[in-house]
Amino acid sequence: MSTPAEYYRSLPPVSKTYGVACLMTSAAYYLQLYSAKNIALDYGEVFKRLQVWRLITNFFFLGPFSVPFAIRLIMIAKYGVSLERGPFDKRTADYVWMFIFGAFSLLVIAAVPYFWYPFMGISLVFMIAYIWSREFPNARINIYGVVSLKGFYLPWALLALDLIFGYPIKPDIAGMIAGHLYYFLTVLHPLSGGKFRLKTPLWVHKIVAYWGEGAQINAPVQSNPLAGIVFKGRSHRLGGTQTSTNEQTKGNASASASASALQREGNGIAFRGKSYRLNG
Structure with a gap:
């Protein structure tokens, strides 16, 4: 059985990053490091006071620590990871x-x-669940150990559960719309037979390549070779025929001394003999 650290390291990069970001956001809220209203989606504050960070931060708050928060985090760990390892395998960008x-x-x-909802991260998680249901329509799912359904009906089952428990369902519906559109x-x-127009832009490929995580089949840009490298320097293959830096320095010094001796003996001429132009 794997340890929590091994499980964490085994997670694919995108789902892991988003899940950890959501967890840290809720943890900071629990510690009262910020007020939730300062990161909520408010178009009035965005356009009047230019608080553009609200367009991004609202997607990372899944609510305070609670049962609904835990369910949404599990949805990222289950359905988000399943998508990234399945249909999006080697398609990180x-x-x-x-x-x-x-x-x-x-x-x-x-x-x-x-x-409208102040925190659209709930809708984003629901969108992930909807896309998973379309990619794995015949997979068997179990709802709280009571109902067994095909994967195609997952978003509808989650929507029904939120309705029964009295949670807002508008974020769920918005997530289903966005997921179906994608x-x-x-x-x-x-x-x-339609033309595929929603290609991944080049700048997204560049971000992933610079990030140095994941992989992309037929990526139009090369991965950043320095991503994740703390120390840079000359590298040598173990067991190879490369000489060490000290040996190279000594060799260069010996060669310089030999050339100087030849110049002194031959009045500035190091090598004697006829010369021929190559291919002449």
């Missing part, structure tokens, strides 16, 4: 683009007063 496209779509949806543009529309 595409998976990052899915998050970015989903967040942008939710910001547009939240502009409609009916769907799945339609990337899967359903191309399969029906």
Whole structure:
């Protein structure tokens, strides 16, 4: 059985980063390091006071420590990780683009007063669950050990549970809309003969390459070779024929001394003999 540290290291980079960011945001809120209203999505504050960070920070707050928070974190660990290891395996940039496209779509949806919610991270997690249900429609899921369903019905089951427990369902509906929009543009529309237009932009590939985590099949940019490297210097293969730096220094000094001796003996001429031009 793996330890928590081994489980953490085994997680794929994007889901791990987002889950840890959400956990740290709620932990900081629990420690009263900030007020939730300062990171909530408020278009009035964004446009009047230019508090543009609200467009990003609201996606990292899944609520205070509670049962709903734990369920949403488990959804990231289960369905987000399953997507990243399955359909998005070796497609880290595409998976990052899915998050970015989903967040942008939710910001547009939240502009409609009916769907507005101060923290759209709940909708983003629900979007992940919706896309998972479309990618794994025949997978068997178990709801609280009571109901067994096909994966296709997962978002509807979660929506029904939130309705029964009295949680807001508007964020769930917004997440389903954003998830279906992404799945339609990337899967359903191309399969029906439509032109695929939602390609991952080059700048997303560059971010992933600079990050140095994950992999991307046929990436248009090379990964940053210095990502994650703390110390830089000359490297040598173990057991090879490379000489050490000290040996090279001694060799260079010996060669310089020999050349000086030849110059003194030959009045400045180090080598004698006929010369020929190559290919002459």
